[in-house]
Amino acid sequence: DAKTTQPPSMDCAEGRAANLPCNHSTISGNEYVYWYRQIHSQGPQYIIHGLKNNETNEMASLIITEDRKSSTLILPHATLRDTAVYYCIVRVLNTGTASKLTFGTGTRLQVTL
């Protein structure tokens, strides 16, 4: 699975959009981009994933560049409850088998008043 690079920490004011970048320059054509987050002391929580098209759900939007070498997770209106470590993970689609994940150290997002 491709390696990812994320900034170790970011700050965001409450109510503003939080834009979390991720570089995955060695991504292969069949690898998906996943985002999870981990709020202090809890298990990781799935946010969103995509292959090459931009994706949006009730939690966030995922923007993947045309060359797929980087992506950005957007939390449109960050709240204090969004303070967490955010993990960007890329992995090969394995239909019919277990979906193993490789976690890096992620980006620690601090949302402030």
Added chain:
Amino acid sequence: NAGVTQTPKFQVLKTGQSMTLQCAQDMNHNSMYWYRQDPGMGLRLIYYSASEGTTDKGEVPNGYNVSRLNKREFSLRLESAAPSQTSVYFCASSEQGQGSDQPQHFGDGTRLSIL
């Protein structure tokens, strides 16, 4: 619908003691996973079970054994605990995707300290 349930939530062991961490999911998922997370680090995969009756090693399997008891339950055993196994242990489950990958759902973790 509880999702993924892990027991116990906290445990302190002495070096050399054995212990089994329990995990159960009620989402009818085929695949289950055990991870460990050390302070300031991301999660690392210990073992996983793609489906009932199968188990495979992950990134850091040494010192651990697993049992996929049935589709719902996946246990992790430390036969002879060592201080290096002090960590937070997370269990997760996922459906096997058909054409699109399926996300993992995590429990709240077991905090294990080995003295």
